[in-house]
Amino acid sequence: MRIAKLFLSILFVVGLTGASGPASPDVDLDVQLADGSTQKVHLTFGEKPLDKLTRDDVRAMLTISLGDQAAQLSSEERTRVEDEIVGHIQSSLRYKKSPDHQHWHFSGPLGTFDRMALQRGYQVYREVCASCHSMDLIAFRNLSDPGGPGFSEDEVKALAAQFTYEDGPDEFGDMFDRPGKPSDYFPNPYTNENQGRAANGGALPPDLSLITKARKYGPDYVYALMTGYDKPVPPLVEMQVGLYYNPYFSGRQIAMPNQLFPEMVEYADGTVATQEQMAKDVVEFLTWAGEPKMEARKAMAIPVLAYLFILTILMYMSYKRLWRNIDH
Amino acid sequence: MDHQSKYEPTNGFTRWIDSRLPVVRMAHDSFIDYPTPVNLNYWWTFGGILTFCLVIMIVTGIVLAMHYTPHVDHAFDSVQHIRRDVQFGWLIQYVHANGASMFFLAVYIHMFRGLYYGSYKEPRELLWILGVVIFVLMMAAAFLGYVLPWGQMSFWAATVITNLFAAIPWVGEGIRTWLWGGFSVDNATLNRFFSLHYLVPFVIFAVVALHIWALHVPGNNNPKGIDPKGNQDMVPFHPYYTAKDGFALGLFLLLFATFVFYLPDALGHADNYIKADPLVTPEHIVPEWYFLPHYAILRAVPDKLMGVIAMFAAIAILFVLPWLDSSKVRSGRYRPLFQQFFILFVVACVALGWAGGQPAEGAALLVSRVGTIYYFAFFLIILPLLGVFETPREMPNSIAEPVLKKPDSPPELEPDSTGKPAPVPAE
Numbered sequence: 209m210r211i212a213k214l215f216l217s218i219l220f221v222v223g224l225t226g227a228s229g230p231a232s233p234d235v236d237l238d239v240q241l242a243d244g245s246t247q248k249v250h251l252t253f254g255e256k257p258l259d260k261l262t263r264d265d266v267r268a269m270l271t272i273s274l275g276d277q278a279a280q281l282s283s284e285e286r287t288r289v290e291d292e293i294v295g296h297i298q299s300s301l302r303y304k305k306s307p308d309h310q311h312w313h314f315s316g317p318l319g320t321f322d323r324m325a326l327q328r329g330y331q332v333y334r335e336v337c338a339s340c341h342s343m344d345l346i347a348f349r350n351l352s353d354p355g356g357p358g359f360s361e362d363e364v365k366a367l368a369a370q371f372t373y374e375d376g377p378d379e380f381g382d383m384f385d386r387p388g389k390p391s392d393y394f395p396n397p398y399t400n401e402n403q404g405r406a407a408n409g410g411a412l413p414p415d416l417s418l419i420t421k422a423r424k425y426g427p428d429y430v431y432a433l434m435t436g437y438d439k440p441v442p443p444l445v446e447m448q449v450g451l452y453y454n455p456y457f458s459g460r461q462i463a464m465p466n467q468l469f470p471e472m473v474e475y476a477d478g479t480v481a482t483q484e485q486m487a488k489d490v491v492e493f494l495t496w497a498g499e500p501k502m503e504a505r506k507a508m509a510i511p512v513l514a515y516l517f518i519l520t521i522l523m524y525m526s527y528k529r530l531w532r533n534i535d536h
Numbered sequence: 537m538d539h540q541s542k543y544e545p546t547n548g549f550t551r552w553i554d555s556r557l558p559v560v561r562m563a564h565d566s567f568i569d570y571p572t573p574v575n576l577n578y579w580w581t582f583g584g585i586l587t588f589c590l591v592i593m594i595v596t597g598i599v600l601a602m603h604y605t606p607h608v609d610h611a612f613d614s615v616q617h618i619r620r621d622v623q624f625g626w627l628i629q630y631v632h633a634n635g636a637s638m639f640f641l642a643v644y645i646h647m648f649r650g651l652y653y654g655s656y657k658e659p660r661e662l663l664w665i666l667g668v669v670i671f672v673l674m675m676a677a678a679f680l681g682y683v684l685p686w687g688q689m690s691f692w693a694a695t696v697i698t699n700l701f702a703a704i705p706w707v708g709e710g711i712r713t714w715l716w717g718g719f720s721v722d723n724a725t726l727n728r729f730f731s732l733h734y735l736v737p738f739v740i741f742a743v744v745a746l747h748i749w750a751l752h753v754p755g756n757n758n759p760k761g762i763d764p765k766g767n768q769d770m771v772p773f774h775p776y777y778t779a780k781d782g783f784a785l786g787l788f789l790l791l792f793a794t795f796v797f798y799l800p801d802a803l804g805h806a807d808n809y810i811k812a813d814p815l816v817t818p819e820h821i822v823p824e825w826y827f828l829p830h831y832a833i834l835r836a837v838p839d840k841l842m843g844v845i846a847m848f849a850a851i852a853i854l855f856v857l858p859w860l861d862s863s864k865v866r867s868g869r870y871r872p873l874f875q876q877f878f879i880l881f882v883v884a885c886v887a888l889g890w891a892g893g894q895p896a897e898g899a900a901l902l903v904s905r906v907g908t909i910y911y912f913a914f915f916l917i918i919l920p921l922l923g924v925f926e927t928p929r930e931m932p933n934s935i936a937e938p939v940l941k942k943p944d945s946p947p948e949l950e951p952d953s954t955g956k957p958a959p960v961p962a963e
Contacts, residue, residue: 317798344613345613345616345620350620414810417616418616418809418810421801421806421809422806422807422809422810423806424806426806458819498809499619499626500620501619501620501626504626505626505627505630505797505800506797506798508627508797509793509797509798512793512797513790513793513794513797516786516789516790516793517790519786520783520786520787520789520790523779523782523783523785523786524783524786526779526782527779527780527782527783530775530776530779531776531779531780534574534771534776535574535936
């Protein structure tokens with residue numbers, strides 16, 4: 209008897225999205241036989257995580273699960289069924305991993321930004337990220353705003369003056385170059401989007417001004433992404449040319465290679481520049497950039513809530529007092 | 537409620553005004569001296585809360601419009617400019633954005649309350665219909681407003697919703713082009729959406745005035761659903777209900793402020809912090825939470841046109857609700873079967889909301905289909921039949937009087953809103 213057709217859904221029972229977790233999920237297959245009967249096949253991959261599975265594992269599991277019927281499979285059919293299973297494993301390996309939760313200085317109702325982390329983060333952005341990523345919404349003047357990195361105005365002037373901006377026209381109608389001023393916005397590494405694409409193999413590096421707000425799990429996600437390049441490529445994943453494996457990125461294949469290498473920046477305050485340290489610092493900076501008024505927001509929260517709380521209690525007491533003689 | 541006006545102008549100026557335009561008298565009769573049933577519970581406080589929400593949205597919206605730029609190249613950045621550079625702009629923008637969610641939270645509670653206590657029944661049909669008109673206008677305002685920040689979800693929400701109109705046979709594509717003001721969602725679309733978003737709240741304001749007018753002719757319904765019989769059943773609106781509404785508003789504002797100050801993005805979508813890009817479709821296009829039930833109904837139907845019809849019908853059916861419910865008993869308190877179906881209806885609405893946020897496949901699709909069927913069955917089958925087959929519980933003779941005790945059927949003694957035992961006769 210030949211197994212004629214494999215169809216219907218392949219159901220991954222548990223936890224596909226956290227696919228590189230402790231164990232691979234079981235797979236239930238409905239295999240329709242030539243005589244029209246349906247054979248249920250249950251595949252168990254045991255303890256081996258999905259991102260460690262090889263084609264040999266799939267073959268072995270299929271043999272075990274099919275039992276007596278394994279011998280009745282033609283080699284073409286076997287390959288086709290294997291391809292089907294591998295395809296589903298591959299598609300489940302395109303689901304991005306959820307980032308681990310990190311503790312941040314700015315977490316929680318009383319969280320504030322760590323000034324020194326913001327300054328170090330600016331350094332990481334400037335020396336590493338800025339060669340490819342713009343931050344169009346941030347001006348140098350913001351670096352000395354309250355609730356921000358806390359650079360002094362003189363420091364900001366110096367930071368801005370490192371860059372040259374085209375200005376004008378002057379009274380003769382000519383454009384001219386001048387050093388940057390605190391009111392200038394961060395320079396964009398590209399003159400236009402197409403140049404950015406062309407310089408990066410077609411993938412435009414996103415603007416980072418709002419990156420921690422524009423991604424689910426914001427700061428945790430960016431941190432996981434920047435430190436997530438050490439994971440080996442799962443055997444069943446076929447990498448596209450020019451892309452890098454990173455389980456936290458949507459589709460798990462990203463055009464940006466690993467950027468943060470230990471000691472690549474030299475922190476002025478003597479902090480050791482490990483990958484984790486640089487990632488933490490730059491995420492702190494990017495979170496501030498996404499919402500420079502976060503500290504003002506949290507500072508206002510307590511008086512507002514306290515006021516409302518007391519007001520509500522007074523309203524309750526006056527309500528109770530007014531109604532005390534009313535039967536209702 | 538018709539009642540003798542007790543307003544007395546106290547000086548020459550107010551007498552002069554009163555004899556020419558008795559607006560102070562009207563306000564006094566409507567919001568001070570207005571006789572209100574004595575037994576309104578906390579579910580009745582949402583009318584005042586909603587009025588407050590409308591005012592908050594209009595005030596913050598007017599300020600935002602001073603700084604916002606309705607142009608595809610500048611809209612996204614101008615919202616960030618408000619967040620970053622405008623004095624307290626971050627606060628005003630967060631209040632406005634979260635205010636929409638709070639507004640819908642309150643209006644849904646308000647509508648469920650009306651549904652449970654039969655507030656749509658004779659003689660309050662027009663009051664209910666005006667409420668549904670306000671609800672439809674709110675949905676329009678919320679959708680138009682969501683497009684304005686011109687993020688990815690803004691753009692794609694506008695695309696998806698305007699494309700619904702293209703499902704109308706023959707004229708659909710023409711209507712869509714007319715709505716767009718061009719051949720895609722673009723600058724012309726953003727401009728008109730801004731203009732309309734500024735207009736709709738004032739229309740809402742006018743319909744709210746009619747809604748309150750229509751309320752004050754028959755007077756408030758109440759948890760017992762029986763008409764007040766005399767003064768022992770009534771209290772003046774002020775100070776009794778201004779105090780109670782004020783307390784409830786305080787609680788509501790605490791929730792509102794918690795979102796604004798601690799969870800300002802929790803009800804939004806991360807994708808809307810990415811500038812609109814017509815060439816990149818987000819992985820999942822999801823509306824704001826308050827539209828998720830309608831989105832689930834839309835996607836529950838396999839055919840696009842039928843899905844659109846089902847979605848609009850789910851709202852339109854509310855207009856004819858007063859004539860679908862055959863029961864003469866207003867309050868759900870005295871309708872044992874209705875209570876069960878009503879709880880199921882609330883569950884169905886919440887389940888539809890959940891399903892609308894998931895990709896339309898598997899369990900979510902099943903839930904949205906079952907939920908949709910129940911939603912329509914509730915209005916079209918259950919409510920018309922229930923009045924015929926249901927035996928209502930015994931009702932009290934008046935608001936102030938308790939249910940007559942009978943040995944074989946224990947009276948329904950519901951604790952009232954303050955947690956006190958059943959009402960006792962006045963005096």
